[in-house]
Every structure is written in structure tokens, then in C-alpha cells.
Amino acid sequence: MLSKEYIIKRFISYVTIDTESDPTSNTTPSTKKQWDLANKLAEELKAIGMSDVTIDDNAYIMATLPSNIDFDVPTIGFISHFDTSPDFTGANVKPQIHENYLGGDILLNKEENIVLSPNYFEDLRLYIGQTLITTDGTTLLGADDKAGICEIVSAMEYLIQHPEIKHGKIRVGFTPDEEIGRGAHKFDVKKFGADWAYTMDGSQIGELEYENFNAASAVVKVKGKIVHPGYAKDKLINSMYIATEFINSLPMLETPEHTDGYQGFFHLHDIEGHVEETKLQYIIRDHDKEHFEARKEMMQKLTNELNSQYQREVITIEIKDQYYNMKEKVEPVMHIVDIAEEAMKQLNIKPLIKAIRGGTDGSQLSYMGLPCPNIFAGGHNFHGRYEYVPVESMIKATEVICKIAELTALKK
Template structure:
């Protein structure tokens, strides 16, 4: 079995692990367990005797401590599923050795081109080796790069007992891409105090902040009537939800915001004249900003529905996840130790906010504080996805340095 992060990555990405948001099962697709079984076998072969795959497709394993110091138990976590946004079946990874700065035309679909102008991070990859797809599928670097990096670091630590560390837990989850990655994680069994997800992007960027997120469902019951005799009687539920969407502020939308700005985003409309449903997501980095946007949405809905006096409506807000910074700020050593590890591998740490969420968001509020570390992948969820081999190697080095920092700073 090869020990290189590239060989592991190439082995993992050809296994189709796409999750399915329409499924109520956990995991949402049984094929995610195909990768889970392989990882479990590899972990056992490395000497992690407790490695196992549970009924929900999650993989657990332990690297035993080899120090007498009282080091907190830390966990490294990545997700095995790939996004539903683009197919992950029959992935054919391509390796471009010694990249020299050109646009990359993908071989299976030549209309797919990774352009330097659109992917400026390529300018930092001169001389490196780039892995892409052939353009017909996504690559799965999100998050099989993270999986490969954790596995490679585990192999390195098991083969080099002179590297001192505390107990290390490994966790590979299913269904992260459809928002359920932490749903069936058994934290008591995991037994870690702190964790790090390997699910980021640009090397050097470490993420301690996510959006806070809610979902909103507005359901409208209109007044149905034969259209030939509807004057003064019909109230069309489709028109009512359309009026609500039309009144959403254009400057509080995903397509007009960036940085630390939040948004209101309609994601689905369904229904008929008699009844209709509008589904939205609301995002902000602060709880106050989230509530402000939801109050605005309620105000717009009330004003629109006042023009449909015989119709009725309901507006339901569903909690999704919260900004993990709120939890991480209570444990500054988690980020301090990570920043030291990043410096030790020759990078300058940059704290970064995620305009989205990760398993770390949920895990942090479940009691496992969990920031996010870079993997080197880019252009996720698309056929233009790519990853640098050297950046993956840097992520492996970071994991190894991080466990040493925790050990050195322990009592």
C-alpha cells in the first residue's frame, strides 16, 4: 500500500460517494460506506486496532498516546461524501506535472477550462503538480483531499513513534454536503475534547467562523376559483409567493454580497393557485443580523398578504447551524496551537470566515469545538475542481506539527 497522500487521494476519488438530499436514510446513499469500508481496512492495517465503520457510515479510529504528558484528546475529521451538485460517478483524475501557469483544458470535455483569470490561486502553483478531473465529473477533493491527508498523517505518526503526541481520534463522516454530517456522530464514543476538520481550501487559511444559518418556509393558502368567474373572488397563491420574492431586497442576496455580509435567498417555489410554498435560507455571521433579516422577511410577508385579505399563511423558521466562533472564542488555545503549527510548516496563518457551514459548525455546538484547516482544494462542487499535490502534502505536515504543538504545550 502506498503511503503518499497523492496515491491515497487517487484511490479514494474513484469511489462514488455522492450524497442524496432527497433520501431520509443515514447515510443517504449506501455507496458512501464503500469508502468507509476501505478506510477502516486501511486504518486497521496501520495498527489502529479500534477502527470501525458504524451503521450510519461513520468511521472511528484511535491513535494511542505515546507521551506521559496530560495532553487533551484531539480529533481530526473529514467527510467522505461528495456534493449532489455535479456527478461523482466514474471520476477519472488527471495529473498535470510541473504546472507552468497556463489555462488547463480538461481532456474529457474540452469546453471545460480552468482559467488562471478565474482561478488566481493557480499563480501560486508554478512547478507544482495539479490534479483535475477530465471535465465530466467533479473531482471530490471536497473532501477526499482531507480524508487522504488525515490518513497519510496517521500512517506517518504510526511509523514514527519518536514523534510525541497525545491520544488522537480520527472521524470520517457521511452526508456533510447535505447538512447532516454531524447528525449521527457519537461524541461519547469519540471521546475527544477538541477537533479540527480538514475541509478548507487555500493553504495557510484557517477558518474559525461560519455563517449562522436558518431555513424559512412560507406556506400560503389562497382562494381557488374558476378563472372565468374569478373577478373579485380568486386569490392566487402562486402570485402571492411571487409577490414576496419580488419584494426581497436585491442588496441582501447571495449574488450581491460578499465578505461578512449576510443574505436572504429563495431556494424553492412550489404549489398551485390554491396553495403554494416558498422555501428560503437566511444567512448572517451574527445572531442579531440573522434575526434582523428574518424580521424583514416577516414584514414583507405580512404586507404582501394584506393585499390578499381572504388568504392565509404561515411562516416557519427552522434552526440550521450557528457561527462556530462563538464556541471557539471560549477555547483560544485551539486556534493558537493551530497558528503555531501553520508557522512551523513555513506558512503564514490567515484566519478566514466561511460563507457557509461545515461539520465543525454543528460539532462545536454539540460540545466539540472544531475549527477548519486547509486541504489545498479549489473550485469545489464543479467539474473545474482541482487540488495541488504539494498543498496536500503541506496539510499533512500541518497535522503532524499540530499534534506536536499540543504535546509540547501540555503540562
């Protein structure tokens, strides 16, 4: 496999390019700076020897590694996204390399006393003795999902350099704007031409996921009436108080900070409030389709009840579905999960088959006709200053890609 130093150099060349996406933009990609990495990746794919390298007007990149066997096997794909989350800045990333991690606190930033500690982030202890890449505490790192891109490019380069490893046709795809939910929106599944694919976008080593949340957004607008407070008796209606009623009427323990595993939630992520109008923005998540529908119905019923209580339309709600659980589309072709699981086992990686508490390009792609489970890319603590990735996990993910290609090409 390619050396640790080679993987580190490639990864750092990606994360030091700012590719933060913007949910308020109507363009694709949503930010011009995503083109900086997109164009670099297209050229790099050509340089390592990939065929049919294309980059379209929306910055979607595709390339082919031709088959090196003389019999037909399925065409498989590997997909990652190159944008980073707008939740935290990705500008001027300064990666720090920590060799032979000893298991204690990591001082990310002395001036600001920013510490990455296993007392809070317990997963750090899984990687004692390994090489960790962190931020300097002032930005996110971008392992989500530049680690996945690094692994795919590195695996393709290794397969090109080692033709003795037999494989069928492999397609790779890199997308913009995944972090704002649009990564698959303009992905041309027909052009991609794979029978199935894998997103390299998971976290801890061993993760293998083919279930994710059903997801919706909800915008709640509450109307009040502003009157001079000195003359407000029986006239003023404070929309913020009604909004508080709405918030407190939802199950208080069904929020992200109180749920895990298969438990769904309501997440209030933004409030803008004045006496005259208050706007609440929620996301609704649940793995179970019936529970998902029930959550949306609960919010609509609560809206209706408050309007009835105030005897006028004080609240409006707009609910929009965002994506669905890919389990429905992957279960009929479970052999694609079995192949990934077997690849991990052959590499002495313990498969961690679990449900994603989030979404993935793979969810939307599965419903677009491209079944697409998700495989670990190695990073932890995404979207914030405490993000890190073990280099050994990236190497293992690279090996998994190569092993999946090899297993898919076994003559039946």
C-alpha cells in the same frame, strides 16, 4: 513526509468511489454507496496500524493513535466527511493530473470544450509550478472532503512510521452526510473522547477558521385560486405573482452573488410554481446572531404584511434553524486556534484566519461539546465541474496535522 505519488494514489482511490449524499433520504448514511468508501477507510485505518478502529451502524468511523509519551497531554481529534455534494454528480469521477502547472487555461474536456481558466478562477495563479488534480469536466472531483480524509490518514501513517515524533493520544473520525447538513447529527462526542478537534475541510492553503454562518432554512408557500382564464376577472388569484412580490420585497443586493466576507444573505435556491400554489425555498445566513434573528423576523413580517394586504392567509412560512456560529464555543478556548496557527507558521505557511461562508461539521460539534475549528484541505471550486486540488496543498495539510500533534505534546 509521504511522497507526492503516494498521496496522489491514495486520494484518487477515494475520489473514484461515488459517495454522493441524498437530502431526500431518511436513512444514515443517506445513500448505500457511502458504505463503499466507509468500509474501505475502516480497513485502511487498521492496515496502517491504528488502534480501536470502529464503524457503527450509521457508518461513522473512529480510530485511535495511542500516545507515545509518558506524561498526560490533551487528547485531540481530526475529522473529515466522506460524502460528496448532491449539487453535482460524483459518479464515474475521472481525475486528471496536471504536473508543473504553467498558469494558463486547463482543457478539462476537449469534446465538450470545458476549460478551467485563471481568467475566471483567479486562485489558480497561486499554484503555478505545482501539480493540480482536476476532473474531466463531467463530474465534481470530491476533494470536499476526500482531500481531508487523505491528509488525516496520511498523517496518521507518517506518525506511526516515525515514532521519534512525540504526540499524545489522537482520535480520528470520518462522517457521512455532511453535505446535507447531517454529518454531526449522530456523531458520538462522548465515545470520541477528545478534548478538542479540527475538521480538515477548508479550501485554500493556510485557511484557519473558527467562525461560520448562523443558518436557517425557510419554506414559503403561497396559495392562489385557479379559475378558467376566460372567466377569471376578480376571481383568479395567481400565486406566482404574489410569490414574486415576496421575492422582490427582500433586499435585492443581500444575496450570495452580491455579498462576501461577514455579509449575510437570503438565498432563494428553489421555486416550484403553479397558479394554485407556489413554493419558495430559502436559506438564511449571517455571522452576526442579532442580524441573523433580524433576517428571520423580516421574512415573517413580510409574510404577515402580504396576508394583511390580501385580507386572507395567502402565504405561510416555516423557518427552521440549522446550525450556529461556532465562534461562541471556540473563543473561550482560543489556545486550540493558536496551536494550529503556530503549526502553520513553523511550516512556513501563512495563516489565513477568516470566517467560513458556510457551515461545517465543526459548528455542530462545537455546540455538542467538542470545540472544533476548521483547517484547509486544499481544494477549490467545490461542488462542481471546475473543482481542483493542488497536491502540494494536501502535503502541507498533512504536515500541519503532524505539527499540531507535536505541539500539543510539548510538556508544559
